[in-house]
Amino acid sequence: MNFSELEERDGLRWSALIWPWSRLEATRSVIPFAAMYTPLKNLQNMPPLLRYEPVNCKTCTTLLNPYCRIDPNQKIWMCPFCSGRNPIPPQYSEIAQNNLPAEQIFTTVEYMLPRPMAPPPAFVFVLDTCVSDAELRVAKESLMKAISLVPPETIVALVSFGKNVNVHVLGFTDSVKSYVLRGDKDYTSQNIKDLLNLGIIGSQAVQGGQSVAVQGATRFLQPISECEFMFTSVLEDLDKDPWPVKQNQRPKRCNYTALSVAVALLESSYQGYGARVVALLGGPPTQDPGKVVKLELGDTLRSHADIERDYAPFYRKAVKAFDTIATRAVNAGHTIDVFSCSLDQVGLYEMRSCVDRTGGYFVTSEAFSHPMFKKSFEMFFKSNAEGKLNMGFQGSMEIHCSREIKIAGVIGPVASMNKSGNNVSQEVEYGIGGTNTWRLCSLDPSTTLSAYFEVVNQHSSAFREGQYRYVQFVTKYQHADGTYRCRVSTNAGLWTEGSNINQVRSSIDQEAAAVLVARLSVWKTENEEAFDILRWLDRKLIHMCSRFATFGETKEAFSLPVNLSLYPQFMFNLRRSQFLQVFNYSPDETAYYRSYLNRENTENALLMIQPTLISYNMSSPPAPALLDVSSIKPDSILLLDTFFYVIVFCGERIAQWRKAGYHEDPQYAALKALLEAPKDDAASIIEERFPYSRYIEADEKGSQARFLLAKLNPSISYNNEEQVGQQSLIYTDDASLQVFMDALKEQAQQSVQNS
Amino acid sequence: MFEWFWNILSSLGLYYKNAKILFLGLDNAGKTTLMHILRDDRLVQATPTQQPTAEEVIIGSVRFRAFDLGGHAAARQVWRNYYTTVDAVVFLVDSCDRERFTEARQELGQLLDDTNLADVPFLVLGNKIDLAGAASEDELRQILGLQMTTGKGTVAVQDVRPLEIFMCSLVRKIGYGDGFRWVSQYI
């Protein structure tokens, strides 16, 4: 089975399909034993929803799946995970080899559990009012747009903040009112609950003369269908924060307290139900708790260098403060999304756990009026064909595995649920480990986790040909339509004897392996120096090549099999990427980029590591081009897609023709068509993409061309300028891919000789 | 005499002069290229700077916090947030980009007129002189309105803001050293 088939069938991509049987041999394969898993992937061939409870193994709680053997005579089924025997439950009494339920045929199924419906999802909007009037107006328009897009039963609340926090009353009121909480106070959630009177505040008669308790929280959290008018009035009434801003000072902002209040609103009234806090931020918090910079402009926002050298006096404290919010949100199962719109940093780096652990999104843009915010915000609230939001809530994912392997951890937009078990590795931890279950406060069809495993078989333990390992992913979540779902994917993979390195080699998915390693390397940045991480990547790559490459007498004889041939180049680009090289990026930008690498699927993550390049010219149809400076030609146009931005780049001659207006002349219709083709393609890429990508047009030698140049292999650099004549070159001392490969071949060969 | 003492302190990270230097100029002038050379003595090809970044660099015998601010039109709006307590401004100009000389002149003029930066020494670097067609120092002086500068000498000027232009090529690593030596006299 090929990799994309498996991905289409189960949303699963393994670093390699076949694994060596013993711990020792598995370690020697160098690449991590791991999978990229997209629990909510839209699978074409998944059977219709199963409208009943799944059946599980009495011993290990794994769910019934195609690898279970049924014995209709004895009325039992055998669990392949633990070899346990289970009675066939009465509802399956008809079961037979020719009459199997869907979960026994399909490796991925989704159950719709027979439960009462969950209430509609809730959104608490948190709006920063310390922005210019023009910006505030656009932000308010976007909020209006959002509530027009989501289904009318959706619950909303509005919290605005500046120096203080305003919680706006949306229900049981005829006039615009709000509760004010002090921005510089560290309220506990109980404090907030008391101050806002979120408990039961009275009773209300409903149909049939019964009276029901009225939650204080419903004054703030109301369905759009009920509160649209009030919501609009509140927004219309909302002004810029009135607190005066002194010269050479920043506005007083209480981002932390505002988030804390929003989380408390949901904690006390929506615990266990789907909800998101959607924060629109225009600047950094300047008040404690959570302050990241002083009020005075003379104090500048911390840089990477400051954080590394411990010259960032507020950093640790702020991280700690925001971590407590993240923990509260995770415990309640709620998500925090941050839309930051500012030309300078707003403290995303300190807030990263709030977003990354709760499955939220970071969206950054230079202003609320910029399309990167406006379009992303709209896309975020778009409903699908069924008129429901394209997201699931209150998710959890549990991994089961057969006894030869243990779970080492997960990297992705998840938090630990601290469920230990004997399938959890005690020895290694990759990402968030020490548990077999993770919380996914929200998830959508693109949410992709990487799960890392450890082989625990001893070298001496007997191996039987044709033996399988089993892994099952069980993802429970609340669908946006209010139903409770359980998606189950069960995977069986072959073991091979350790010496059988060919089998392992031919089953490696280099794309998945590269992304799995990339996520590990980014995870390491939390605790290790960049330099050490690069060294680690280099060592891994050398070892991998010395394990899987074939060598000869000369360096030229070095070769990797086709399914591994691109892997070194992925590593070359990963080393150079903004995920590991933070120079010229602010900590906020870094938090943003890394967040996406850790949540997108293999294809998108790989695109972030190694962008795609397409070349257009007059004489041949558009074709993929090498990600190399030599692809720049005076008479071609290049289209580069990096996931975060898309750039259309005109070669020098084409740019001259365009500037001279030739394309307006009907005689040169072909030029016009050539100019339009890459733009159309760029537009269709961007239309599909969340967050909305930056779109750039550039000409060779122009300022914007750097968006392209920085991503190309500098095969021609200023060091060999004399030979190149008119060809574009790159001014860099970075090693080219060729130099990198030469060094790699040498080192790998040496490492083979030494072992 | 006390130099050894300061050297030890600074190598221990105890002596940290929070001197602030700003790299300003239009996009593509070479600010980020300069920053990387000062930090690692290597050239890199960067993407256009979006949010301001800062690095600790050693110029002469002093550690600085150098701020690299994006130069595209939108990014220039944040420049003024960085004007307080500035010890020097380095303004870079691409001496080959004739189409944008006027724009560069306007931005430089506004900086020089800004009261917040009134006494701050300005080092103007005419970059990319390695390229054919680069403007000469005289031409650049003319076009940027820098006919009256305070002189490249070592004498301290009194009661006027130190302001001088130096031509350089970052990729050839020439010219900017003189500029920095000049400006560090005034810090």
Ligand SMILES: Nc1nc2c(ncn2[C@@H]2O[C@H](COP(=O)(O)OP(=O)(O)OP(=O)(O)O)[C@@H](O)[C@H]2O)c(=O)[nH]1
């Ligand atoms: N030929 C030549 N090119 C140079 C020289 N210095 C810089 N460059 C190139 O000019 C471009 C300058 O880019 P950056 O240093 O990123 O420019 P910047 O001023 O930081 O621009 P923004 O970040 O957009 O404000 C790069 O492509 C450099 O390779 C030079 O001395 N000679």
Ligand SMILES: [Mg+2]
């Ligand atoms: Mg720059």
Ligand SMILES: [Zn+2]
């Ligand atoms: Zn079992």
